[in-house]
Amino acid sequence: MSVLIFAELEEGAIKKSSLEAIYYGSKVAEQTGTTATALVLGEGSTDELAKAGRFGATEVLHASDARLNEGNALAYASVVAEAANQEGANIIVLAKSSLADSMAARLAGKLKAGLAANVIELPDLSGGFRVKRSIFTGKAFAITELTAEKKILAIKKNTITPEETDATAPVEAFSPVLNDTDFVVKVTNVEKATGDILLPEADLVVSAGRGLKGPENWGIVEDLAKALHAATACSKPVSDLDWRPHHEHVGQTGIKISPNLYIACGISGAIQHLAGVNSSKVIVVINKDAEAPFFKSADYGIVGDVFDVLPRLTKAVKEL
Amino acid sequence: MKILVCVTSVPDTITKITLTDNNTKLNKAGVQFITGPYDDYALSRAVELKEQQGGTVTVLNVGEADAEPVIRKCLAIGADDAIRVNAEPTDAYFVAEQIAAVARENSYDLILMGRESIDYNGGQVHGIVGEMLGIPSISPVMKLDIEGSTAKITREIEGGHEDLEAGLPLVLGCQEPIAEWKIPNMRGIMTARTKKLTVVEPAGKDTLTQISSYELPPARGACKMIPAEEAETLIRLLRTEAKVI
Ligand SMILES: Cc1cc2nc3c(=O)[nH]c(=O)nc-3n(C[C@H](O)[C@H](O)[C@H](O)COP(=O)(O)OP(=O)(O)OC[C@H]3O[C@@H](n4cnc5c(N)ncnc54)[C@H](O)[C@@H]3O)c2cc1C
Ligand SMILES: Nc1ncnc2c1ncn2[C@@H]1O[C@H](COP(=O)(O)O)[C@@H](O)[C@H]1O
Numbered sequence: 297m298s299v300l301i302f303a304e305l306e307e308g309a310i311k312k313s314s315l316e317a318i319y320y321g322s323k324v325a326e327q328t329g330t331t332a333t334a335l336v337l338g339e340g341s342t343d344e345l346a347k348a349g350r351f352g353a354t355e356v357l358h359a360s361d362a363r364l365n366e367g368n369a370l371a372y373a374s375v376v377a378e379a380a381n382q383e384g385a386n387i388i389v390l391a392k393s394s395l396a397d398s399m400a401a402r403l404a405g406k407l408k409a410g411l412a413a414n415v416i417e418l419p420d421l422s423g424g425f426r427v428k429r430s431i432f433t434g435k436a437f438a439i440t441e442l443t444a445e446k447k448i449l450a451i452k453k454n455t456i457t458p459e460e461t462d463a464t465a466p467v468e469a470f471s472p473v474l475n476d477t478d479f480v481v482k483v484t485n486v487e488k489a490t491g492d493i494l495l496p497e498a499d500l501v502v503s504a505g506r507g508l509k510g511p512e513n514w515g516i517v518e519d520l521a522k523a524l525h526a527a528t529a530c531s532k533p534v535s536d537l538d539w540r541p542h543h544e545h546v547g548q549t550g551i552k553i554s555p556n557l558y559i560a561c562g563i564s565g566a567i568q569h570l571a572g573v574n575s576s577k578v579i580v581v582i583n584k585d586a587e588a589p590f591f592k593s594a595d596y597g598i599v600g601d602v603f604d605v606l607p608r609l610t611k612a613v614k615e616l
Numbered sequence: 617m618k619i620l621v622c623v624t625s626v627p628d629t630i631t632k633i634t635l636t637d638n639n640t641k642l643n644k645a646g647v648q649f650i651t652g653p654y655d656d657y658a659l660s661r662a663v664e665l666k667e668q669q670g671g672t673v674t675v676l677n678v679g680e681a682d683a684e685p686v687i688r689k690c691l692a693i694g695a696d697d698a699i700r701v702n703a704e705p706t707d708a709y710f711v712a713e714q715i716a717a718v719a720r721e722n723s724y725d726l727i728l729m730g731r732e733s734i735d736y737n738g739g740q741v742h743g744i745v746g747e748m749l750g751i752p753s754i755s756p757v758m759k760l761d762i763e764g765s766t767a768k769i770t771r772e773i774e775g776g777h778e779d780l781e782a783g784l785p786l787v788l789g790c791q792e793p794i795a796e797w798k799i800p801n802m803r804g805i806m807t808a809r810t811k812k813l814t815v816v817e818p819a820g821k822d823t824l825t826q827i828s829s830y831e832l833p834p835a836r837g838a839c840k841m842i843p844a845e846e847a848e849t850l851i852r853l854l855r856t857e858a859k860v861i
Contacts, residue, residue, distance in 0.1 A: 401743020
């Protein structure tokens with residue numbers, strides 16, 4: 297018996313959100329009196345695998361087959377299912393991500409497991425197995441009971457604060473059966489921003505909307521983001537107009553983020569935009585219109601012109 | 617080509633969520649229900665593909681009778697017929713079982729869904745259905761073209777996108793900009809009234825999760841306003857007060 301945690305690699309490193317999941321999984325293992333096994337798929341360095349132990353895993357399973365380097369949801373689901381069976385794991389923990397979401401759904405189908413997504417707190421085991429999850433893009437929470445024997449918990453990013461210790465965990469090689477049927481979808485091309493801080497994982501985000509007037513003005517947004525080591529994001533019209541790439545657009549129809557800090561520049565704060573960012577810990581709004589609805593959902597506000605305010609903020613950050 | 621589009625009936629994106637019955641139910645009073653925005657993308661692309669290549673588009677909803685206005689709207693947009701599985705959509709596994717049962721009976725070339733429902737935000741149903749049918753599922757799909765029996769797909773990944781090729785049949789979770797949302801025209805609305813909407817009873821009853829109660833998030837504190845001429849103060853407050861930088 298153990299809690300199995302799926303730890304996702306990004307360019308060979310365990311993602312920050314997966315470290316949160318490992319920590320979460322280790323706490324669930326404590327609650328249920330079992331051990332916490334982290335499963336890492338694809339090539340990863342010894343240093344990276346050691347991280348799993350420092351964040352709470354008591355054992356690491358590592359399937360280093362190069363065919364698993366490409367995040368393939370179908371193959372990953374089969375491998376995680378095999379590991380869960382081997383470990384006798386009835387509880388599987390993972391961090392929500394574009395890959396993990398697809399993987400988790402296939403896994404739920406395979407194992408006939410109850411799947412709770414966007415989990416934000418440790419389970420409540422007093423009478424059943426209950427978790428609190430965010431629904432309606434953060435506008436409400438549902439206390440959900442998982443009634444099936446097998447359970448999958450997909451943790452919302454940046455809601456669990458992990459603690460790192462100097463614990464170590466043994467790493468065991470895992471050689472799963474890989475089925476050709478899981479490799480029928482062919483990847484013909486990948487285009488991905490490299491080097492940048494990826495928006496879904498970012499702690500700090502500087503975002504801008506139509507108030508910026510045009511793509512040629514994004515320099516002031518990028519400068520502030522760079523000074524803060526933040527990722528950049530945008531509103532939907534901005535990506536619709538092709539000022540910025542689609543994967544930067546946040547909101548109801550874009551991605552949902554929950555960073556520590558979200559700075560919104562020249563964004564009105566439409567409810568569909570808020571849906572993507574309302575679980576950010578601190579929200580700053582800069583808008584020249586004092587009546588902009590976004591101020592109602594903000595922690596700090598500046599009524600001002602972004603073309604004046606942003607460069608000054610960048611300068612102030614550099615002087616910190 | 618036979619296409620199945622699965623649609624949800626969900627509260628409008630501008631809905632303010634309130635609770636009733638001692639916080640065990642969402643308050644439906646005064647709430648406007650719409651087709652899930654992502655499902656709308658799936659349907660619009662299905663109708664475009666049908667217009668280009670021929671075939672049929674069937675709309676499927678697992679839901680109670682109050683979902684029918686949303687289903688009729690999908691027919692007005694261009695679906696040929698509709699199926700409603702008459703059951704409360706209790707959880708993703710249950711819904712997937714219903715969709716898989718309908719799909720087994722009618723063998724579709726493509727099953728299009730939204731990337732996620734905007735109420736429970738699971739993003740699960742397409743994957744579970746794909747697993748149940750033993751065919752690939754891909755999500756979130758931003759671009760879809762069909763050439764013979766091959767689908768050419770662009771999928772969004774974190775920080776970019778990837779191009780994929782796969783044989784049919786497939787289950788896809790769709791998002792923008794796969795197609796422009798279509799708005800029903802008068803003729804569409806008139807013909808929708810006579811299109812076939814079949815109501816079937818649910819095939820299985822496996823519910824693996826159950827909501828016991830709801831909560832609303834605590835209100836954010838008041839917004840601290842900083843005069844524009846003192847904008848630099850913000851950076852200091854973010855460090856010393858909010859402690860986020
Ligand atoms: C079904 C549906 C789904 C949607 N999904 C999303 C979504 O996922 N994400 C999303 O963002 N939107 C979404 N929208 C659109 C949303 O309703 C708004 O239209 C959109 O968020 C507005 O973008 P904006 O704030 O950039 O632009 P605007 O609303 O045009 O606001 C621009 C703001 O900039 C301010 N401004 C202008 N010049 C300056 C300046 N020099 N300095 C400072 N401030 C300035 C203005 O005062 C204004 O408040 C959706 C809509 C629908 C119907
Ligand atoms: N009750 C339902 N009836 C029909 N399709 C559904 C239903 N629930 C979810 N779906 C489909 O599955 C997609 C993903 O939903 P979810 O997994 O709930 O986020 C939706 O966008 C729909 O296309």
